[in-house]
Amino acid sequence: MEILVTALQEAWRLIISRDPVLFEIIGLTLRVTGSALLFAVVLGLPIGVFLGLRSKESKLGCLAPIINTGMGLPPVVAGLLVFILLSNQGVLGDLQWLFTPRAMIVAQTIIAWPLVIGLSLTAIRSVDDQLAVQLTSLGATRWQLALTLVREARLGIMAAVIAAFGRIIAEVGAVILVGGNIAGETRVLTTAIVLETRKGNFGLALALGLILLILALLANIVLHRLQHEGRHA
Amino acid sequence: MSAQYVLSDLTKTYAERSVLNIADLSIQSGEILALVGPSGAGKSTLLRLLNFLEFADDGQLIFDQQVVTPDLPLAQRRRVTMVFQSPALLKRSVLGNLKYGLQLRGETASKAELLAHLDQVGLADLAQQPATKLSAGEAQRLALARALVVKPDVLLLDEPTANLDPYNVGLIEDILQKNNAARGTTVVLITHNVFQAQRIAQRTGLLVNGKLVEIAPTALFFEAPVEQATRDFVAGKLVY
Numbered sequence A: 001m002e003i004l005v006t007a008l009q010e011a012w013r014l015i016i017s018r019d020p021v022l023f024e025i026i027g028l029t030l031r032v033t034g035s036a037l038l039f040a041v042v043l044g045l046p047i048g049v050f051l052g053l054r055s056k057e058s059k060l061g062c063l064a065p066i067i068n069t070g071m072g073l074p075p076v077v078a079g080l081l082v083f084i085l086l087s088n089q090g091v092l093g094d095l096q097w098l099f100t101p102r103a104m105i106v107a108q109t110i111i112a113w114p115l116v117i118g119l120s121l122t123a124i125r126s127v128d129d130q131l132a133v134q135l136t137s138l139g140a141t142r143w144q145l146a147l148t149l150v151r152e153a154r155l156g157i158m159a160a161v162i163a164a165f166g167r168i169i170a171e172v173g174a175v176i177l178v179g180g181n182i183a184g185e186t187r188v189l190t191t192a193i194v195l196e197t198r199k200g201n202f203g204l205a206l207a208l209g210l211i212l213l214i215l216a217l218l219a220n221i222v223l224h225r226l227q228h229e230g231r232h233a
Numbered sequence B: 001m002s003a004q005y006v007l008s009d010l011t012k013t014y015a016e017r018s019v020l021n022i023a024d025l026s027i028q029s030g031e032i033l034a035l036v037g038p039s040g041a042g043k044s045t046l047l048r049l050l051n052f053l054e055f056a057d058d059g060q061l062i063f064d065q066q067v068v069t070p071d072l073p074l075a076q077r078r079r080v081t082m083v084f085q086s087p088a089l090l091k092r093s094v095l096g097n098l099k100y101g102l103q104l105r106g107e108t109a110s111k112a113e114l115l116a117h118l119d120q121v122g123l124a125d126l127a128q129q130p131a132t133k134l135s136a137g138e139a140q141r142l143a144l145a146r147a148l149v150v151k152p153d154v155l156l157l158d159e160p161t162a163n164l165d166p167y168n169v170g171l172i173e174d175i176l177q178k179n180n181a182a183r184g185t186t187v188v189l190i191t192h193n194v195f196q197a198q199r200i201a202q203r204t205g206l207l208v209n210g211k212l213v214e215i216a217p218t219a220l221f222f223e224a225p226v227e228q229a230t231r232d233f234v235a236g237k238l239v240y
């Protein structure tokens, strides 16, 4: 119990003193996760919307289990794949991205991508089927219908993005594998927690953990407010 | 009067089962036509064909002297709108829902014009309210207003008042008649309410098992039906 109190005090001190190492780690974490999220949304949202619209007319067949498996892909497996691709003998070895933030962004994008596809697909599919028919009868073209349904499903789509954010920012297996947890270069919140805990620096580890919790909390507050707004829109 | 639609030997088949087979039917421009018949008769299927949401497997549908094919020009398709039994509204304000069809067409209307449309259906006071908060009657009146705001040449209605109380039924019938008189909108109305057909339709047709059994001026249809099936229907003997 005493160790927890000491650790909490240490954590608080580091946060309010704006410890440079701590803030560097936070900065890199947000950069890596933010970039990966952006790529996953750009690559995943159009696919999710397209498949969501398709699923209203016909079955998705074997695509559904593939997406589901992707959504549950163990991050360490994604890391392994990226590692093999980017290693010196790998197809993309010439890029020299291994053990750089770029490799971490690639790995996190691969983890977030199926999640964005699957959850935005569900969001589009959950829009009332009758709505699509009735909007078409009012004169909507297929494109207009797609845009309207995205707008109708915007809360579900936001939830998909935030869920993906929560998943990859908290992920450790893949980034430690392809990033290497190099101080000042590829060390992010989760990998730093692993390292500091092993070294017995519980204060720093706990500070990092608190920051991670706060980021998750902020994401959920945003989500909650969006849903609240949606109900009154 | 010219023909808005001409149907000849029009058939629609689902999973190898013929659900619609209309040998010959003309719907006149500017008329109010009521369609009645037991459920499963193919009434809604016919309306989906008239709205170009689906296309016939065989036979011919002519809309305003043009043969209808799946690549009917958008401008033609947009001359017809439909009101359904249960309205599906957008998660927007009442006004936002009203404007939707205009936005699709890249058209605008003044606020005063839009409010006049809402006023016609008794919703002017609720213009800024979220449409999700409307009662069933209000929602259906909004669905009617959003279908009319784009000034369609044809308005199709699929049991639009089946879920409504007499007050809302009266309001909707009134709006249909006024619009038909003022703009000459062709109206095709499916109803289970024979009194409704008698109140507002100039002609009434009976559909049974996908076939048009009889169609006649409404008074004749109810007072002097020719076909046995129509007599049974009018006598309330046809099971729904």
Ligand SMILES: Nc1ncnc2c1ncn2[C@@H]1O[C@H](COP(=O)(O)OP(=O)(O)O)[C@@H](O)[C@H]1O
Residues within 6 Å of the ligand: B014, B015, B019, B037, B038, B039, B040, B041, B042, B043, B044, B045, B046
């Ligand atoms: N999309 C569809 N797929 C298969 N069968 C359908 C479909 N739509 C309608 N049907 C069938 O066609 C018949 C006519 O249906 P419908 O036009 O809805 O009748 P009504 O509106 O007169 O009650 C019914 O037997 C119904 O089960």
Ligand SMILES: [Mg+2]
Residues within 6 Å of the ligand: B043, B044, B045, B158
């Ligand atoms: Mg029906």
